[in-house]
Amino acid sequence: MTEIGNFSSSTTIRVSGLVQGVGFRPFVWKLANELGIAGHVLNDGAGVKIEAHGFPEMLGVFAERLRTDRPALARVDGIEVVTGAERPRPDGFRILESRGGAVATGVVPDAATCPACLADIGNPSDRHHGYAFTNCTHCGPRLSILRHIPYDRASTSMSGFSMCASCRAEYEDPADRRFHAQPVACPDCGPRLWFEGTDGREAEGDPVTLAAQRLRAGDILAVKGLGGFQIAVDAGNEAAVRTLRQRKHRPDKPLALMARDLDQIRRYCRVSDEEADILASAAAPILLLRKAGPALAEGIAPGQDRLGVMLANTPLHHLLLARLTRPIVMTSGNLSENPQETQNAGARQHLAGLADGFLMHDREIVNRLDDSVLRLDRSGVSMLRRARGYAPASVRLAPDFERAPRVLAMGGELKSTFCLINGRDAVLSQHLGDLENAPTFADYKKTLRLYLDLYRFKPEVIAVDAHPQYLSSVYGEELAAEFGADLVRVQHHHAHLASCLAGRGWTFSGEQPVYGVILDGLGWGEDGTVWGGEILKGGLESFQRLGSFLPVPLPGGAAAVREPWRNLAAHLRTAFGPDYLGRLTGLYVAAALEEKNLALLERMMERALNAPPSSSAGRLFDAVAAMLGISFHHQSFEGQAAMALESLARPFVQDESGYPVDFMPSPMRFSFAPLWQELIADLHAGLERGRIAARFHLGLIQGLAEGLSRCGARPGDTVVLSGGVFQNAILKNGLTDRLNAMGFRVLTHETVPANDGGLALGQGVIAVARRVAVGS
Known part of the structure; x- marks a missing residue:
């Protein structure tokens, strides 16, 4: 069918996915004009709706290019095309106001500053020069300022800022990259930035320059970021980092760093090309990188061989880092385990004893967002915390x-x-x-x-x-x-x-059952006990428990999670009986255990009083760490002992063989008595702690692989690795490699945390x- 007079073929196109707030409508407008298509486009609750009129062949090209040429931040999940009858051809192609309706579209995550906006910020002749809230359709806040869908300015915390004539012109011009960029603003009409002291008084002078001066002087600052307040301090100032830890009541947990650019990160860390791509992506997450080069403050990540680093990801961060010569610590603006502060008044009240000054602004944060945390392993990307840049896609x-x-x-x-x-x-x-x-x-x-x-x-x-x-x-x-x-x-x-x-992408209809190696700290089991080291078989609807770690008491219940020595005592008692101390004579750990109230612990375990049996894999790691003197008495955050044990082992995993693991039938249970026996012998022989840690990891890897076979898994079967213990890169990579070599298909987490x-x-x-x- 061809166009006849004022009549043409008409098509209704529905585009679903992450297609609002990403410049999709101006993209459609430009594409329609390029192809000579008339009609209109609008946002509604279901996504983007297009009415298109033109030659049939051009309409087909148009629909295909909606998917292939989409904007960088868009994700097209579906394109539904309904062909209509010949209708009068409208004049040109228009972008219409958004409509409501049932919500089926997604919300796009907040996106890091794009290169074009970064260039505007640095260009003295641009009206956005030095402006901390510069953005366009390719970058800037989304979820953090959104109150409801459709994503329009009136639906965001930018609704209180009236656009000036210049911003309005950009906002209304479909050919401009700021067309319908809902947070669009400039110094004349947008949010305002200021620096204030702990007395609440606004300081005179450029706020970013003042903040940089205070950081160089060793002060601790509260910075209102994209999804909440952050605490910043010079990452090269050991005394300032120590003070931050004292004030924040965070003695050991690693602190995240923010760097100006990739070159600055490479001064302190090894960065592969793929890691560089992740760091520079629109999500701009914290990425765990191997330490290299000159050291920053030791207190940033004590006992760890990796640093959590992110790039500056908002205009404010870029402006601040440009005035500094070193990376800065950039951690959550909260005390202890409280949520990150998002409101100015709350920050003044709750962070006053922590910060020496505040870099503030007046744009409301509607939705709190922590930074996402990733790691790139040999077996792929691990999502450790999913937040800014990824949620709520x-x-x-x-x-x-x-x-x-x-x-x-x-x-x-x-x-x-x-x-x-x-x-x-x-x-x-x-x-x-x-x-x-x-x-x-x-x-x-x-x-x-x-x-x-x-x-x-x-x-x-x-x-x-x-x-x-x-x-x-x-x-x-x-x-x-x-x-x-x-x-x-x-x-x-x-x-x-x-x-x-x-x-x-697993389905619940027609898929074969899979095997699962599920290792974590604690989880309520179907038998009323505490599980944590499991081999399962099943799918989405149901599962069977085929095997598990031999249950070991958790003396003190929750106290055992905080105090690794309790798990060490429980594991040694399970392996060797109540007289286990005799095997430790002459070792440091013997004297350390004898200082504890082991008699009380023994009564608890013997009588099963506040000592529930648990197959926890996490507590096994705690026990081995305690045996090596790591976090023996106490760990101040979940996973501290296990993380230090992994770092200790990493340099030696290529050179060592693993400790043996035994198995008990009916039902199949992993027994770690032979592992403990050889580990203790290595301690008596004076073997390096890192080598012992490596042998433990390798022994667990080979034991898990054998345990799967004992549970009936055969080459060609699918094996899932999940649970928080698989945040351990040695374990995840090592078991994946071994199972692949045995002919299994291995599935690990990629888009959500394990x-x-x-x-x-x-x-x-x-x-x-x-x-x-x-x-x-």
Whole structure:
């Protein structure tokens, strides 16, 4: 069909995915004009809707190029084309105002400053020169300022800033890269930046210059960033870093760094080309890099062989780092485990004893966002914390999820997130923290309510962890009653397995069962005991427990998580009986243990009083670390002992062989008695601690591989590696390599964390699979 007079072929095109706030409408406008197509484009709750008129062949090219030529920040999940009859051809192609409707589109994550805006900031002749809130459709805040969908200026915290004539001209010009960039602003009309002291008085002078001067002088500053306040200090000033740790009550946990550019990072770390691409991406995450070159302050990451580094990712950060010669510590603006501060008044109140000054602005942060944390391993990218730059971009599920009910999954207790499943889109929230902390739990509930409102989401099913006392589970029960939703309880380690499968596009219909090696700290088991070192077989709907680590008491319950020596005593008692101390004569660890109240510990374990049996893999790592004198008495953050043990082992893993692991049948259990026997012998022989740590890791790798075979896994089978212990790169890479060599197909986490930060996704897809199975 060809165009006849004022009539032409008409087509309605619906584009779904992450297509709002990324310059998609001006992209469509430019493409339509290039191809001679008339009509219009608009945003609505479902994504982008296009009415196109033109030659049939051009309409086909137009629809194809919507996918292939899309803007950099866009993600096109689907293009639906409905061909209509000949209709009068409109004049030209227009961009129409947004409309509401049922929400099916996604929210684009906040994006780091693009090269074009960075050039504007540095250009003295540009009106954005030196302006800390410069952005365009290719970069800048999204979720952090968004109140509801569709993503328009009125829906954001920029609604209170009226655009000047110059900004309005850019905003309304489809040919300009700032067309409908909702946070667009300049010094004449946008948010304002200032520096104030602890007395609350605004200081005279350029605020960024003042902040840089104070950092060079060794002061600690609170900086209002994109998703919350951050605490900054000179990374080369040992005394300032020590003071920061004292004031923040954070004695050991590694501190993140922010650098000006890649060249500056390369002065202190090894950076591969692929790592450089991750650092410079629009997400601009914290990336764990190997130390190299001159040392910064030792107190940044004590006992670690890697540094967590990110690039400056907002105009404010770029302006600040340009005035400094070294990277800066840039950590969350909070005290202890409290949520990151987002409001000026809250920062003044709660950070006054921590910071020596404040770099503030008056743009409201609607949604709190921590920095994302990644690591690049030999076996691929590991997402350790998913937040700024990645959330809330949906995880795209397999096609059979199109018929899924609306599911809200509540996540776990630690590293909490929640997840909304609507068809093939699983919207996993940003990292929210540990719910044992009351302010964090309050923020979790507030953020969940905001998401329900943002996406206009009424759940039909609510999935919770099987642990009856998790705060997320209790709150999930309340919400199920409120919404009249079905409540589904999901076993913790099954959720870890399903989380990895969902992230890798697994379906719940027709897939063969997989084997799962699930290693973490603690999770409520189906038998009422505490699990943590498991071999499972199953899929999204169900699972079997085929094997586990031999249960070992947790003397003191939660105290054993904080005090590794308790786990050491419990593991040695399990391996050798109550007279285990005789095997340690002459070793440092013997004297250290004898200073503890072992008699009380023995009574607890013998009588099973506050000493629940646990197959925890995390506690095994704690025990081995304590045996080597690492965090023997206490660890100040989760995983501290295990992280130090991994760093200690890394230089020796290529040169050593592993300790033996034994197996007990019916049901299959891993026994670590021979491992402990040889480890103790190596200590008596004076073997280097790093070599002992390497032998432990290698022994666990070979033991897990053998354990899988004993559980029936055969070459060609699929094996999933999940759980927080697989944040350990030696274990993840080593077991992946060994299983690949044995002929297995290995699946690891890529888009969501292997730790409890990915738990909600697993809960959600399990709930869907069960509901669909019951309904089919």
